[in-house]
Amino acid sequence: MTTVKINEVGTRDGLQSISAFVPTEIKKQWISDEYAAGVREMEVCSFVPVKLLPQFADAAEVVAHALTLPGLTVAVLVPNIKGAERALELGVHKINYVISVSESHNRANVRRSTDESAADFERLIDLVRNHPGRKPIVVGGLSTALGCTIEGPVSQDAVRKLATRLARAGAQEIILADTVGYADPASVKRLFTAVKQDLGDMPLTAHFHDTRGLGLANVAAAYDAGARSFDASLGGLGGCPYAPGASGNIATEDAVFMLEAMGIDTGVNMQRLLEVRAGVCAALNTLGDQPFHGSIAKAGLPKGFASASSAA
Amino acid sequence: MTTVKINEVGTRDGLQSISAFVPTEIKKQWISDEYAAGVREMEVCSFVPVKLLPQFADAAEVVAHALTLPGLTVAVLVPNIKGAERALELGVHKINYVISVSESHNRANVRRSTDESAADFERLIDLVRNHPGRKPIVVGGLSTALGCTIEGPVSQDAVRKLATRLARAGAQEIILADTVGYADPASVKRLFTAVKQDLGDMPLTAHFHDTRGLGLANVAAAYDAGARSFDASLGGLGGCPYAPGASGNIATEDAVFMLEAMGIDTGVNMQRLLEVRAGVCAALNTLGDQPFHGSIAKAGLPKGFASASSAA
Numbered sequence: 001m002t003t004v005k006i007n008e009v010g011t012r013d014g015l016q017s018i019s020a021f022v023p024t025e026i027k028k029q030w031i032s033d034e035y036a037a038g039v040r041e042m043e044v045c046s047f048v049p050v051k052l053l054p055q056f057a058d059a060a061e062v063v064a065h066a067l068t069l070p071g072l073t074v075a076v077l078v079p080n081i082k083g084a085e086r087a088l089e090l091g092v093h094k095i096n097y098v099i100s101v102s103e104s105h106n107r108a109n110v111r112r113s114t115d116e117s118a119a120d121f122e123r124l125i126d127l128v129r130n131h132p133g134r135k136p137i138v139v140g141g142l143s144t145a146l147g148c149t150i151e152g153p154v155s156q157d158a159v160r161k162l163a164t165r166l167a168r169a170g171a172q173e174i175i176l177a178d179t180v181g182y183a184d185p186a187s188v189k190r191l192f193t194a195v196k197q198d199l200g201d202m203p204l205t206a207h208f209h210d211t212r213g214l215g216l217a218n219v220a221a222a223y224d225a226g227a228r229s230f231d232a233s234l235g236g237l238g239g240c241p242y243a244p245g246a247s248g249n250i251a252t253e254d255a256v257f258m259l260e261a262m263g264i265d266t267g268v269n270m271q272r273l274l275e276v277r278a279g280v281c282a283a284l285n286t287l288g289d290q291p292f293h294g295s296i297a298k299a300g301l302p303k304g305f306a307s308a309s310s311a312a
Numbered sequence: 313m314t315t316v317k318i319n320e321v322g323t324r325d326g327l328q329s330i331s332a333f334v335p336t337e338i339k340k341q342w343i344s345d346e347y348a349a350g351v352r353e354m355e356v357c358s359f360v361p362v363k364l365l366p367q368f369a370d371a372a373e374v375v376a377h378a379l380t381l382p383g384l385t386v387a388v389l390v391p392n393i394k395g396a397e398r399a400l401e402l403g404v405h406k407i408n409y410v411i412s413v414s415e416s417h418n419r420a421n422v423r424r425s426t427d428e429s430a431a432d433f434e435r436l437i438d439l440v441r442n443h444p445g446r447k448p449i450v451v452g453g454l455s456t457a458l459g460c461t462i463e464g465p466v467s468q469d470a471v472r473k474l475a476t477r478l479a480r481a482g483a484q485e486i487i488l489a490d491t492v493g494y495a496d497p498a499s500v501k502r503l504f505t506a507v508k509q510d511l512g513d514m515p516l517t518a519h520f521h522d523t524r525g526l527g528l529a530n531v532a533a534a535y536d537a538g539a540r541s542f543d544a545s546l547g548g549l550g551g552c553p554y555a556p557g558a559s560g561n562i563a564t565e566d567a568v569f570m571l572e573a574m575g576i577d578t579g580v581n582m583q584r585l586l587e588v589r590a591g592v593c594a595a596l597n598t599l600g601d602q603p604f605h606g607s608i609a610k611a612g613l614p615k616g617f618a619s620a621s622s623a624a
Contacts, residue, residue, distance in 0.1 A: 015365070021516070070367055114376055147614055147615075148615075149615055150615075151615075151620075152614070152615040152616025153616050160427075166345070180614075181611065181614075182614040184570055184573035184574050185529075185532040185570070186573070186575055187574075188573035211607065211611045212566075212569065212571075212607050212608050212611050213528055213566045213569075213570075213606070213607030213608060213611075213616070214528055214570055215606075216528070216529045217497075217528045217531070217532045217570065219529070219531040220529045220532065220533065222498040222534065224536075251525075252396035254525045256319060256526075257495055257524065258497070258525075258526055258529065259523075261498070261499070262496050262497060262498035263498055264498075282560075294525070295522070295523065295524050295525030295559070296525060298523050299493065299523045299524050302459055302464070302492075302493075302494040302524070303453075303459075303460075303461060303462075303463075304464025304465050305466040306465075
């Protein structure tokens with residue numbers, strides 16, 4: 001049976017879309033509960049300046065908590081060298097360094113060119129190599145790899161060049177992210193196949209948004225093209241500020257449901273995951289209505305549903 | 313460029329889920345407008361007894377109107393011989409005769425065994441062959457072909473046997489329907505590949521519901537397995553009484569968006585289709601809030617979206 005890895009990113013991509021500060025206890029409970037349901041990698045916070053994203057002011061405490069869970073890969077998002085230094089200090093397992101393939105999106109996000117961000121990535125690799133303690137895995141995350149709300153279509157060549165540059169610099173994993181929900185199954189298959197051809201055995205993670213309803217179709221397409229690691233956000237939490245009312249990331253529970261139904265082992269217990277979703281949804285709703293999405297939580301599992309998962 | 317056919321079934325599957333009688337003028341306008349957007353096949357009504365479904369009391373007038381649109385294939389759903397006789401009288405182009413593969417679902421639906429319904433299909437073929445006027449295309453529609461809310465999983469063998477029986481009896485097209493939203497991309501690929509192998513060049517239509525969020529992923533999977541004809545319902549109208557709050561059929565505009573984004577020609581003008589959706593939604597909402605679904609209408613088309621369609 002094929003196995004895939006599900007990476008919860010709601011604790012980062014989802015929480016950063018909530019304006020109210022989410023109490024640290026809720027964050028820690030979410031991480032513990034989803035870990036108990038079988039999820040073994042989580043992006044638990046973002047190391048952007050606290051002034052810009054006060055939601056992650058408690059990052060150190062959240063990371064410390066996540067690090068107590070045996071076998072959980074604790075990842076953090078890092079947009080620059082400063083963030084990487086904090087990540088190294090805290091002893092995370094994985095640093096997801098993000099660069100937008102499209103120039104305008106990268107400038108809007110981190111006020112520098114894609115080339116400057118790539119050069120910073122090379123410095124980050126040196127920093128990690130010279131770090132005396134345990135060295136985290138460094139991941140090259142390519143945002144807007146399948147389209148950009150500012151520039152429109154993004155060329156496959158640009159994605160391949162950047163992915164290859166980061167891999168040569170020392171990235172141990174590449175994330176191809178459809179940050180704004182522009183991808184379709186055909187463009188996903190083309191891109192993942194091409195990048196896989198360029199990078200050989202390098203692990204490729206797919207990060208999809210469901211903004212235009214194609215998130216799960218894109219997961220199936222990326223799987224067909226050989227991707228075995230998928231970012232997802234519980235309840236589809238996480239948004240795109242340019243599409244009010246539209247959903248954000250693909251919902252973890254829907255992605256797990258689809259993959260398990262297809263006979264693919266995610267290691268996640270579906271029933272427990274739905275309970276975690278209900279708990280997180282209730283906890284976050286105490287802070288105001290949250291835009292939870294997802295189909296399987298509404299419709300329920302099919303009669304006679306047989307999970308493929310070892311965790312079932 | 314590959315072309316596919318989009319069949320609007322909201323005028324049947326969607327309208328039958330609305331309890332208020334929808335005025336005939338709204339139905340006719342919907343058909344005309346969607347025809348103008350490029351849709352060339354519509355299931356315009358159901359010939360079940362008017363006592364059971366008063367929504368289609370005006371079926372004769374709606375069919376007569378649809379028949380005035382040049383090049384439109386006018387299909388109707390028929391559950392029994394009586395319905396077929398009415399369809400023949402009115403001169404429709406296509407008769408979609410539905411049988412549930414799962415025994416319990418067929419009994420719940422039409423109070424007879426699957427075998428009895430299949431025998432009726434053979435009588436229907438005779439009826440059409442002996443009909444003096446223009447002979448409509450007769451379609452064998454297999455409901456619950458990918459799962460049943462009463463029986464759970466449905467065996468592929470049962471689907472293949474029934475499809476082969478209907479094809480031998482004289483069906484000119486087969487619909488494989490995931491009536492209750494139980495399918496996943498893997499089960500879809502397996503079933504469509506197997507039935508295609510059994511039936512050779514016989515046209516296969518895919519009919520998916522989005523109840524569990526996998527509708528579009530299933531369209532992509534069926535396309536990969538060779539299906540070139542897809543049922544869909546504008547705004548995802550049409551429901552499953554067993555899953556309150558869950559969406560119904562896949563939304564026509566989302567299916568067209570995905571296929572066009574993949575470079576597949578649907579013949580439908582995306583922008584006009586979104587305008588038709590807005591118009592139908594507004595007209596139906598005058599009768600009470602309607603459960604319109606769909607992502608692309610909410611999020612809008614991607615910047616620089618290039619339609620593949622000849623109708624663009």
